[in-house]
Amino acid sequence: MTGARDLSTLPKAHLHLHFTGSMSLPTLHELAAERGVRLPDALKGGWPPKLSGADERGWFRFQRLYDAARACVRGEDDLRRLVREAARADAAEGSRWLELQVDPTSYAGPLGGISPALEVILDEARAASAATGTGVGIIVAASRIRHPLDARILARLAARYAGQGPGEVLAFGLSNDERRGDTDDFAPAFAIARRAGLARVPHAGELLGPESVTQTLDALAPDRLGHGVRSVEDRDVLARIVDEGVALEVCPRSNIALGVYADASQVPLHALVDAGATIALGADDPLLFGSRLVDQYELAREQGFSDEGLADLARSSVHASLAPAPVKTAILTQIDQWLATTPDPPVPVR
Incomplete structure (x- = not known):
């Protein structure tokens, strides 16, 4: 068995991480105890929970746990804690750039509105x-399960704080169950974001197939797609993604947890790479899926990606990021240095 380099020291960018979903289980338990919140059993014993996004009932259970x-x-204090802990966890995994996605509507009440909530974050x-x-x-993200007018409000808020560096709003997204709502109805919100110079990063192509990707490309003119993995099911759709330079935020372990793919071997990383797609591996919601950023790279290694191939995936995440030049x-440069190091010795087989 040949040696392999430590993936936690591979420099990388992390572009698909949700705010609440970034929380660690111990932090959740501590916050719940402080506030007297009774958590569902699935967030206490037998973690991570068994999930499914294959139907409305399965998604409802996922959403109930998230809520x-x-x-x-x-x-x-809680908002600051989550940001701080997300940054620390990413830094420990070799992430040098993190784009954290949040809907400030969810946290506005105690702070008096969406603007102060976003300002704290x-x-x-x-x-x-x-x-x-x-x-x-x-990344400020609207929810598909709310009215499209709410998305416009959030787009204007994002535009007010738009920037290109740490601690600024980089992009505007659209999350939640892609089977809900009409993608076309959110086009005005994304037009606001585009005029403000924000990148557009909606979810599409995970719970639904290539038709969802096509509609999102047509209606929202995205720079990246959250997931987008099922574009491989249509050669023309995948070719369009590559031709238009739309990057894909691929979250393999969450795809498996939600039943999009049965196991690691089915996640089409090789097909996406071979087609020329720009890919950024992401953890999505570690709190519910039980996997972090390095776990996604370990899955790629399981699929046969060499250290050179893993370095290319890390480079791809950097190119797809909104980090300053x-x-x-x-x-x-740090990725090149990682690849130049001597691999760890192989673990003896007993």
């Missing part, structure tokens, strides 16, 4: 970036 966790996050993102050395930018250059 239970989100109910434990109240006020400025942005302020802590700047502090966490300085403290950890991992740059943290913010000097930050990208620095991370790419």
